[in-house]
Amino acid sequence: xxxxxxxxxxxxxxxxxxxxxxxxxxxxxxxxxxxxxxxxxxxxxxxxxxxxxxxxxxxxxxxxxxxxxxxxxxxxxxxxxxxxxxxxxxxxxxxxxxxxxxxxxxxxxxxxxxxxxxxxxxxxxxxxxxxxxxxxxxxxxxxxxxxxxxxxxxxxxxxxxxxxxxxxxxxxxxxxxxxxxxxxxxxxxxxxxxxxxxxxxxxxxxxxxxxxxxxxxxxxxxxxxxxxxxxxxxxxxxxxxxxxxxxxxxxxxxxxxxxxxxxxxxxxxxxxxxxxxxxxxxxxxxxxxxxxxxxxxxxxxxxxxxxxxxxxxxxxxxxxxxxxxxxxxxxxxxxxxxxxxxxxxxxxxxxxxxxxxxxxxxxxxxxxxxxxxxxxxxxxxxxxxxxxxxxxxxxxxxxxxxxxxxxxxxxxxxxxxxxxxxxxxxxxxxxxxxxxxxxxxxxxxxxxxxxxxxxxxxxxxxxxxxxxxxxxxxxxxxxxxxxxxxxxxxxxxxxxxxx
Amino acid sequence: xxxxxxxxxxxxxxxxxxxxxxxxxxxxxxxxxxxxxxxxxxxxxxxxxxxxxxxxxxxxxxxxxxxxxxxxxxxxxxxxxxxxxxxxxxxxxxxxxxxxxxxxxxxxxxxxxxx
Numbered sequence: 001x002x003x004x005x006x007x008x009x010x011x012x013x014x015x016x017x018x019x020x021x022x023x024x025x026x027x028x029x030x031x032x033x034x035x036x037x038x039x040x041x042x043x044x045x046x047x048x049x050x051x052x053x054x055x056x057x058x059x060x061x062x063x064x065x066x067x068x069x070x071x072x073x074x075x076x077x078x079x080x081x082x083x084x085x086x087x088x089x090x091x092x093x094x095x096x097x098x099x100x101x102x103x104x105x106x107x108x109x110x111x112x113x114x115x116x117x118x119x120x121x122x123x124x125x126x127x128x129x130x131x132x133x134x135x136x137x138x139x140x141x142x143x144x145x146x147x148x149x150x151x152x153x154x155x156x157x158x159x160x161x162x163x164x165x166x167x168x169x170x171x172x173x174x175x176x177x178x179x180x181x182x183x184x185x186x187x188x189x190x191x192x193x194x195x196x197x198x199x200x201x202x203x204x205x206x207x208x209x210x211x212x213x214x215x216x217x218x219x220x221x222x223x224x225x226x227x228x229x230x231x232x233x234x235x236x237x238x239x240x241x242x243x244x245x246x247x248x249x250x251x252x253x254x255x256x257x258x259x260x261x262x263x264x265x266x267x268x269x270x271x272x273x274x275x276x277x278x279x280x281x282x283x284x285x286x287x288x289x290x291x292x293x294x295x296x297x298x299x300x301x302x303x304x305x306x307x308x309x310x311x312x313x314x315x316x317x318x319x320x321x322x323x324x325x326x327x328x329x330x331x332x333x334x335x336x337x338x339x340x341x342x343x344x345x346x347x348x349x350x351x352x353x354x355x356x357x358x359x360x361x362x363x364x365x366x367x368x369x370x371x372x373x374x375x376x377x378x379x380x381x382x383x384x385x386x387x388x389x390x391x392x393x394x395x396x397x398x399x400x401x402x403x404x405x406x407x408x409x410x411x412x413x414x415x416x417x418x419x420x421x422x423x424x425x426x427x428x429x430x431x432x433x434x435x436x437x438x439x440x441x442x443x444x445x446x447x448x449x450x451x452x453x454x455x456x457x458x459x460x461x462x463x464x465x466x467x468x469x470x471x472x473x474x475x476x477x478x479x480x481x482x483x484x485x486x487x488x489x490x491x492x493x494x495x496x497x498x499x
Numbered sequence: 500x501x502x503x504x505x506x507x508x509x510x511x512x513x514x515x516x517x518x519x520x521x522x523x524x525x526x527x528x529x530x531x532x533x534x535x536x537x538x539x540x541x542x543x544x545x546x547x548x549x550x551x552x553x554x555x556x557x558x559x560x561x562x563x564x565x566x567x568x569x570x571x572x573x574x575x576x577x578x579x580x581x582x583x584x585x586x587x588x589x590x591x592x593x594x595x596x597x598x599x600x601x602x603x604x605x606x607x608x609x610x611x612x613x614x
Contacts, residue, residue: 136582140581140582140585143589147589147592150596152597155596156596156597156603159593160602162585163519163527163531166582167519167534169582170537173538173541173542174541176571177538177541177542180542180568181545181547184565
């Protein structure tokens with residue numbers, strides 16, 4: 001067993017607990033919190049290299065053999081998402097510290113660490129109930145982070161978010177209970193084996209449980225009928241938290257990929273394609289209708305979820321690898337745009353008002369906005385283009401071709417129109433007065449710039465990224481290796497005990 | 500006993516869903532609490548309903564109570580308890596911030612304030 005597997009959970013956990021005892025947002029608290037977050041980056045890179053050989057790493061908690069204890073599993077998909085988490089969390093936390101966002105209320109840093117713990121745990125666990133527990137940890141932290149700083153709009157959006165997710169948790173437990181009652185297993189690998197061998201009479205109940213899981217993950221991922229909480233919540237929370245929340249919808253998508261490819265086979269994917277396309281349409285229209293920058297970016301999160309679901313729904317190696325490339329791109333760029341939006345609002349006032357006084361750093365902010373907008377809309381030469389092109393290519397050999405092309409390209413057009421309109425309003429439609437805003441130092445703008453730099457960087461690294469994504473998709477679509485890796489530990493530990 | 504448990508779960512769920520769809524945050528919190536009771540009972544019942552059985556599979560023991568759902572229920576109770584407490588605190592906060600205990604922050608009798 002490689003103990004590095006549990007470090008991404010333990011590190012934020014221990015950091016979060018010790019931060020609870022320190023003075024809120026003192027220098028020491030900030031340093032500790034930043035160090036614990038930055039340390040996740042090399043750790044995630046290490047795990048990515050470890051997973052890069054295509055093998056599965058199993059970590060038995062308490063050394064209990066696989067179906068009886070809880071296992072952590074590391075494969076390429078988990079490693080990729082761990083790295084994305086670390087890469088988004090570091091600039092987001094830095095931005096919170098640089099703008100004093102962490103001092104607007106109490107316990108920002110412990111909550112941030114617990115959020116990271118929940119995210120990392122959800123990406124690593126190989127057990128359905130444990131997935132629920134990590135979901136709850138990350139949700140609990142996200143409730144408080146969302147409300148951090150308070151204010152009328154934030155509290156109201158937060159209430160909707162909390163109530164919806166509590167209902168989601170109840171449904172998740174019902175699904176888990178049904179699956180356990182039918183199969184007697186909670187370990188994902190064991191569950192997959194038992195479901196494949198389930199008698200015909202159980203098929204209906206198993207399908208009901210699967211659809212319940214789809215609803216739960218769909219609520220987290222913000223899929224069409226369940227996304228109405230997202231725009232308000234993301235538009236009203238503080239910028240670093242919104243940047244971190246770019247990851248939250250991806251947890252739902254991750255859980256769908258993991259559970260459905262492993263345990264429910266191809267059946268669920270028939271639902272995902274139409275759901276994804278419908279979400280794309282709704283998200284595109286939301287982007288077009290947004291008068292405010294933060295809300296626009298929040299709707300672009302929904303567009304990205306629609307794109308991701310479409311790719312999963314294609315159910316081919318090409319489709320899955322395309323959306324894994326897109327996943328890396330959309331997480332980083334969206335997070336960067338949320339931070340940039342805050343910088344812009346700081347210098348020119350609310351983005352819904354125009355004409356407004358000009359921003360102090362016109363070249364810097366408009367340049368970053370231009371870069372982010374091109375990447376977000378999926379125009380060449382930046383990273384969004386790569387993922388969308390791969391997705392369109394993947395769709396070309398399936399019967400869904402006309403729908404996927406029409407809707408993916410159509411929603412991209414809506415995003416382009418909305419972003420160019422927003423850009424011209426923000427940077428060209430200005431009052432003819434001297435600016436009163438104070439230019440910000442590099443200390444405050446580098447997090448946004450670093451995240452948006454993913455646009456060109458992911459394009460330059462296109463070949464290795466695509467290769468990695470293809471290998472990941474292959475690994476995901478042949479789940480027998482996953483099951484074998486987990487269930488082999490049963491024999492190993494029994495053998496170890498008898499020796 | 501199965502029919503009784505199933506009926507109770509159904510009743511709790513019905514009441515929970517009804518209250519959840521009300522406009523006042525207090526009813527919603529009560530509804531979520533009832534829903535979580537229903538879920539806890541459901542989880543417990545998924546280990547099959549048995550009486551006076553040891554929770555461990557011992558030597559010569561062929562009939563036992565499944566301990567896993569009981570452990571799951573304990574976890575679910577703790578999480579549900581914490582969440583209900585948080586929701587009530589949040590509902591009170593919303594009451595102070597928006598001056599109304601409606602879920603959308605708007606009293607139904609008053610005209611909607613300008614956002």
